[in-house]
Amino acid sequence: MTVLRYAAFTRDPAAGNPAGVVLAPQAPGADGGPGALTDAGMLAIAADVGYSETAFLTRVADGYAVRYFSPQAEVPFCGHATIASAVAVAERDGVGPLLFHTAAGDIPVVTARDADGQLTATLTSVPPTVAEVSDADLAEVLAALGWSPADLDGTLPPRVGYAGAHHLLLAAGTRDRLARLDYDFDRLRDLMLRRDWTTVKLVWRASETEFHVRDAFPVGGVVEDPATGASAAALGGYLRALGLVAPPVRLSVHQGEDLGRPGHLTVDIPEGTGGIRVTGNAVAMP
Structure with missing residues (x-):
């Protein structure tokens, strides 16, 4: 085929x-x-x-x-x-x-x-859920990442988000902390396999509706995923569930910049408990 x-x-x-x-x-x-x-x-x-x-x-x-x-x-x-x-x-x-x-x-x-005639697609996720992460698991993730608790943004607490797959959501306190990603691949992969996490989503909130993100993906055999729609939907569900945005609201999510493959995801968060909409372009590769 x-x-x-x-x-x-x-x-x-x-x-x-x-x-x-x-x-x-x-x-x-x-x-x-x-x-x-x-x-x-x-x-x-x-x-x-x-x-x-x-x-x-x-x-x-x-x-x-x-x-x-x-x-x-x-x-x-x-x-x-x-x-x-x-x-x-x-x-x-x-x-x-x-x-x-x-x-x-x-x-x-x-x-x-879109307005320029380029093809776009919008998916609507399954209804998202959010769960607590244990202190022991958080400590293990931080150790694998080489981060300390002081590197985190206290306004965005760690959680496990789901919108079709499970993702640990972890917020960096600064853009510089997000940019410096160098983790213990095997150690993080082993924990993620035990917990059924697809990625560890690292986010930095630039403004109320603008985020820069990275997704560690050792369980998929790669260090990092350049642009991750499933975890973007999980992020939207997380923000709504914890009252960190006021739906209906549209987010602008930037990913892949630190890999040299910049991408942009538009995330629409409706009111209520329904699925999160994620929109983006796509283009054939040579």
Whole structure:
């Protein structure tokens, strides 16, 4: 099958977060994988592509069945690969509403063209949740990162956010602290595997609605994810649940700058308890 390559949350193929996209024409295989692809086959393709995630889409009656694989494991949901996949479908079939059936639940997606005529996609996450993080786990994360409690922003308490996958949300007190990321890969990965955290999302709040973020992703076999839609949705749910924003509100989230792959995510937080909307461009890579 042909693997398409897109950069998500950017209009520049050299920026944003690369994702593999496989549009499978066949019905699901015996194990639920696209067409004739087995789980092992999808994992092998994702490892060969080498991006943080590759999405595998199979057409079904009301949308697409979608599975996501990092180079090392399947993940229940991936935001940037969803944005990339939706734009790939829009390029083939035109813009409009889509429904992605994922392991985390059904994800409505709408594709459109922005004011400049560029394709965008907006996903709506599953309803988010927020949980406490234990003192022992927080101490272990800080040790793995080489951070101290004094490096944290006390106005944004550590929590585990969920909007399709679990992410530890940790706020840096300064932009400089966020920029200096050099962690113990194995130590952080081992804790994340024990706790089922997909990323550790490090954030710095530049203003009421503007954030700079980084996502450590050792469980996916990469040091850092350049632009992370699933954790952006989790961040939106976290801010709403803790009363740190006044919904409805739109956030501007910058990610990838410290990697040399800048990306931009727009996060819309509605009132109530429903899903968080994450919007971005995507562009085919050569």
